[in-house]
Amino acid sequence: MNDVAEVVLPAVPTAGTASVDVACEPWAVQAAGVSSWYGSNQVLKDVDICIPQRRITALIGPSGCGKSTFLRCVNRMNDLIRGFRMQGTVSVHGEDINGPQVDVTLLRRTVGMVFQHPNPFPMSVYDNIALAVREHKPSINRDELDGIVEQSLKDAHLWDEVKDRLSGSALGLSGGQQQRLCIARALAVKPEVLMLDEPCASLDPIATGKIEELLLQLRERYTIIIVTHNLAQARRISDEMAFFLMGEMLEQGPTQQVLAAPQREETAAYLDGSYG
Amino acid sequence: MARLSFAHVRSRFWMAACWVSAAVVLAVCAGIVLAMAARGIGALEPSFFTTDPQPSFEESLAGGIRAPLAGSVILAVSGILAVFLPSLGAAIYLAEYMDEQKLGTRAIRLGLEVLAGVPSVVFGFWGLAVFSQPIFAFLSDSAGGDATSAFGRSFLVGALVMAVHILPFVVKVMEEAIRAVPRALREAGYALGLTKWRMIKRVVLPSAAPGIVTAIVLGLGLIVGDTAIVWLTVGGTMTMSGADAWWLPHNWLPVLKGTGSTLTTFIFYSSPAGEGNAPGKAYGAAFVLLALVVALNAFVAWIGRQRSIKAQ
Numbered sequence: 001m002n003d004v005a006e007v008v009l010p011a012v013p014t015a016g017t018a019s020v021d022v023a024c025e026p027w028a029v030q031a032a033g034v035s036s037w038y039g040s041n042q043v044l045k046d047v048d049i050c051i052p053q054r055r056i057t058a059l060i061g062p063s064g065c066g067k068s069t070f071l072r073c074v075n076r077m078n079d080l081i082r083g084f085r086m087q088g089t090v091s092v093h094g095e096d097i098n099g100p101q102v103d104v105t106l107l108r109r110t111v112g113m114v115f116q117h118p119n120p121f122p123m124s125v126y127d128n129i130a131l132a133v134r135e136h137k138p139s140i141n142r143d144e145l146d147g148i149v150e151q152s153l154k155d156a157h158l159w160d161e162v163k164d165r166l167s168g169s170a171l172g173l174s175g176g177q178q179q180r181l182c183i184a185r186a187l188a189v190k191p192e193v194l195m196l197d198e199p200c201a202s203l204d205p206i207a208t209g210k211i212e213e214l215l216l217q218l219r220e221r222y223t224i225i226i227v228t229h230n231l232a233q234a235r236r237i238s239d240e241m242a243f244f245l246m247g248e249m250l251e252q253g254p255t256q257q258v259l260a261a262p263q264r265e266e267t268a269a270y271l272d273g274s275y276g
Numbered sequence: 277m278a279r280l281s282f283a284h285v286r287s288r289f290w291m292a293a294c295w296v297s298a299a300v301v302l303a304v305c306a307g308i309v310l311a312m313a314a315r316g317i318g319a320l321e322p323s324f325f326t327t328d329p330q331p332s333f334e335e336s337l338a339g340g341i342r343a344p345l346a347g348s349v350i351l352a353v354s355g356i357l358a359v360f361l362p363s364l365g366a367a368i369y370l371a372e373y374m375d376e377q378k379l380g381t382r383a384i385r386l387g388l389e390v391l392a393g394v395p396s397v398v399f400g401f402w403g404l405a406v407f408s409q410p411i412f413a414f415l416s417d418s419a420g421g422d423a424t425s426a427f428g429r430s431f432l433v434g435a436l437v438m439a440v441h442i443l444p445f446v447v448k449v450m451e452e453a454i455r456a457v458p459r460a461l462r463e464a465g466y467a468l469g470l471t472k473w474r475m476i477k478r479v480v481l482p483s484a485a486p487g488i489v490t491a492i493v494l495g496l497g498l499i500v501g502d503t504a505i506v507w508l509t510v511g512g513t514m515t516m517s518g519a520d521a522w523w524l525p526h527n528w529l530p531v532l533k534g535t536g537s538t539l540t541t542f543i544f545y546s547s548p549a550g551e552g553n554a555p556g557k558a559y560g561a562a563f564v565l566l567a568l569v570v571a572l573n574a575f576v577a578w579i580g581r582q583r584s585i586k587a588q
Contacts, residue, residue, distance in 0.1 A: 080466060109469035119460040122483050131478055132468035182464070189468055 028053040028223035034088035045247040056224040058234035061244035062276040075111040112186030114196040118178035120170035156184035176207025312563040319560025329514035338554040344542035355438035367450035392444035400508030403437030434510035453487020503540040511535025539565040
């Protein structure tokens with residue numbers, strides 16, 4: 001497994017995003033030899049991966065291949081699952097996230113996460129965003145909080161649609177709006193990495209299009225990792241691509257390169273639609 | 277064909293049997309409400325609500341239910357105040373922190389089940405025994421001016437015993453409400469960097485609020501409906517012994533430390549089984565009590581409906 005990763009890792013600047021020189025940038029997220037288990041069931045096998053800063057990296061592969069589990073390793077959401085166990089190291093901006101000094105709540109603020117199904121809190125649009133901000137900065141005044149809420153909603157391309165109903169329940173929004181609210185909520189705590197686990201799985205094509213457009217803009221400021229089943233989506237928005245199969249990360253590289261000339265037979269077969 | 281039609285007949289028969297059973301339940305329920313209404317509604321004059329009970333051989337002079345009605349409200353509110361924090365804490369602990377495999381957990385669950393099965397008269401008797409100890413004299417008027425013993429009967433004592441009585445039911449409903457908060461919301465809270473307690477406080481409890489309110493209202497219903505605990509621990513006086521003008525704030529503490537009655541003990545007292553012997557008044561009070569309980573149930577149903585509308 002390691003040899004494959006080593007072949008792929010020295011990343012070439014991605015086509016289409018030539019303005020940033022990847023080689024000069026440190027990795028945002030690095031994983032080395034990550035294996036993990038739920039009970040006795042091994043879900044990740046010796047995964048090595050490097051996620052470049054301020055790019056969109058798509059994790060692709062068939063269901064159950066470990067993409068989501070990997071994502072949940074990065075912000076240690078798997079800690080919440082009884083029987084979960086992990087080997088290897090994951091580092092965010094060079095710091096081992098499982099190190100003894102790591103404050104997991106700080107890690108999760110640095111590495112924001114958006115889930116497969118929109119999960120706004122059953123409270124107002126405003127409170128959905130303000131909740132975590134207030135918790136992290138209890139002394140915040142109202143004006144400052146208003147500013148953060150507005151900016152986060154603008155960054156998530158939702159402000160114009162909800163500015164007149166900030167006190168209305170978030171559950172009254174459409175699915176696509178709810179998902180953008182979840183993105184805004186994650187942005188409000190000022191993360192550096194934004195992870196999205198199939199964020200468009202339950203959305204229609206128009207809502208999906210809005211989220212893709214949004215992610216392309218957010219790329220300028222955030223490192224984005226997106227798990228997707230949708231190859232066309234990965235093609236449209238990602239700079240970098242990593243292919244997972246049966247818990248292994250088989251191939252990583254610039255999206256264009258992986259799509260045009262996959263190094264592994266399994267990747268080629270998946271891209272052809274032979275399985276998945 | 278013949279077998280098929282037999283199966284049909286059998287199916288129809290069971291459907292009819294179920295329908296009859298349901299109809300019997302409904303008829304019994306309607307019968308009780310109608311009987312209370314028919315006999316009690318005559319007593320429902322304005323003066324019935326504005327006068328205190330007056331012991332009298334003449335039913336027309338026996339007064340109204342002002343003090344018992346106030347007593348029901350006082351006991352229900354103080355009982356809920358006493359039970360709220362302990363039961364919420366226990367429910368959070370059971371739902372969020374406990375390891376179901378551990379012996380201690382099973383012991384707590386068993387304890388709650390036993391508590392739920394204890395008849396209320398036993399709680400009443402237990403409360404009387406405990407709160408008559410001199411150390412609890414501050415909860416009730418001391419007996420005969422003797423500061424070394426306690427009377428053991430007062431609204432405060434009744435509220436504490438009620439709190440113990442309803443605790444398992446309230447904890448159960450609160451725990452279910454907390455457990456029903458979707459995992460997705462908890463994960464969203466954790467993913468924003470909240471600690472477990474912050475996540476519970478800011479995400480789980482607000483999301484479970486309708487269920488927590490339901491638990492409180494069910495607790496109110498249990499307190500309002502209980503007789504034995506009131507009879508044993510709030511005393512058998514039909515009027516407030518603490519102060520006549522119970523509605524004045526400076527009288528509240530004496531009233532809480534004094535004895536009184538609730539609608540249930542008033543019904544018992546006024547019924548032919550009690551000493552009051554004013555069945556018309558008892559029917560009137562029973563009708564008021566039923567209306568209260570129905571209103572509380574309607575409120576719970578309304579909360580449930582609000583919740584399902586919100587969830588859509």
